[in-house]
Amino acid sequence: MKSLNRGKVEAQKLLHLCGLDDVIDLELDFFVAGLITVGLDVLLIEEEMANCDGKIIFGEKKSIIKVNSKIQFGQRKRFVVAHEIGHLLMHRNFELPEDTFANFNVIEGMENTLRNGKQELEANEFASELLMPENLFLKEAMEKKFTPSLIKELSEKFRTSLTATVYRYLQHSQLHPICIVFIENGRVKYWKKSEDLKVWMSDYNKLPPPSDSVAMEYLQKDYDFIYTLEEKAQTISKSTWFKLNQYDEDSDFYEYCIPTKRYRTILSIIWED
Incomplete structure (x- = not known):
């Protein structure tokens, strides 16, 4: 572009x-x-x-x-x-x-x-x-398993916010495929996924996140932090955020949320191992 x-x-x-x-x-x-x-x-x-x-x-x-x-x-x-x-x-x-x-x-x-x-x-x-x-970002992130800990490490290395670091990660097709969903005032504002993440997003634009999503947990807790770093990658079902076609089986995905209470936003990151 x-x-x-x-x-x-x-x-x-x-x-x-x-x-x-x-x-x-x-x-x-x-x-x-x-x-x-x-x-x-x-x-x-x-x-x-x-x-x-x-x-x-x-x-x-x-x-x-x-x-x-x-x-x-x-x-x-x-x-x-x-x-x-x-x-x-x-x-x-x-x-x-x-x-x-x-x-x-x-x-x-x-x-x-x-x-x-x-x-x-x-x-x-x-x-x-x-x-x-x-070049430096790819050197630090390449061939590493995607986890909340990796985003934290990259954030500390480059002295950037977790949110900015996640956006930077998403830009690189060489890295592990992820999907991000940006939620503002309790409603999904936009989403974007890596091309290699072969899923179909359900239509949540301008709607609350799914009731069984980690994002909804944060909304219910008024954007307060719920999980420690080791627990931030919570297991969810593929069908929580994505559509299943007739040939799909539901499977385990992970969801990690970055809430910002001051702005009443949540950045939700979803991926499959």
Whole structure:
């Protein structure tokens, strides 16, 4: 997809210009300050913002990236900053809305659900490539069994949120096939699966998740954490989320949920061993 390629290529170009393979060990405020050496004069400011996680203000000579100081997790702030750098490089001549939580969750094929969806998709892909370079990500994830522990390990390695790490994992067809379902305010907003996961999703768009799903357990517990890391991969039936045709037998799948109480969202990851 053209927009995805653009974000990825621009991130790779920037790393090359800066003489870096990755930014894993760099604090992004130092990285942003150093962009002046490649002709980008940018000021990074953290301040309290209402209903907004990040924004960019373009200036003729200097631009300003603002990040909401109320964001609790450093991994999330890093993604917001990287996302805004993507806007800086690719979208100077566009009128962009303020970035909110929903903007950072858009995935390929879902860009039409947002205003300026294409630009948000490009900025997200830029941020993913900047923070989790493809070659390094694949090196860390390849030939490893998919588990919640693997996502946690990758998240810690790249200093990214669990959610951003899962989205990055889904982008790579070389890795274990998974399906993700994004649930907001108790309703399924969208889903996407790896091409190699040969299943047919039941129609849950705009509906609550299935009554026997792990996602429903989290809704019933008001988004509180239910399981320890070792227990987060809960066994479910294939028929919980997927349609069975006349030749299918029901079988065991696994479901792992990442709830975010502040935003009343759940990211559900479903896979088969």
